[in-house]
Amino acid sequence: MSNITDWNVVSKDEIRNLGDVPFYPEESDVEYRISPSEKRKLYNVYENYSTLIKKMSDYCQTKCKEARSPYNPLLYAATECDFSESYMRKMIKQEKRVTRKALGQFCVGLGLSIKESEELFALTGKNLVFGYTYFDSITMCAIRDRDNIEDYLNELEEYKDRIIE
DSSP, rough: OOOOOOOEEEEHHHTTTTSOOOOOOOOOSSEEEEOHHHHHHHHHHHHHHHHHHHHHHHHHHHHHHTTTTTSSHHHHHHHTTTTHHHHHHHHHSSSSSSHHHHHHHHHHHTOOHHHHHHHHHHHTSOOOOOTSHHHHHHHHHHHHHOHHHHHHHHHHHHHHTOOOO
């Protein structure tokens, strides 16, 4: 354990929506004290999340061009993934956190390969592993079988009591 004097003061903005990084609240509501190792982890999570968003945006562009869609890429992706356009836009602008379920919908809806999907899930810090959870198994099968988005969402709904996020 590091000495408390080695810890850094970090603003809420640096911690907000970045995952399960342990932090220790101070008296103030505005700042937290975190150890140097936790700060490195925080910035690694932030870099991975930024990379995830960039890759998602790139896949939106690529799949839209492949489909020769007349829509803008975000609208095309939102339609294919059964998201509202505003939700998709907020995820890409990092105003909404990308959940594992939303990422699963994204991968299945755009018809990404297993390799591409695994790469995106790895950036969240929680890999997609067949047989590890019901969610992982359902998602991997849907990606492998190129299921349509409605079938995927129906299957998730059917097993929702067994799925632990």
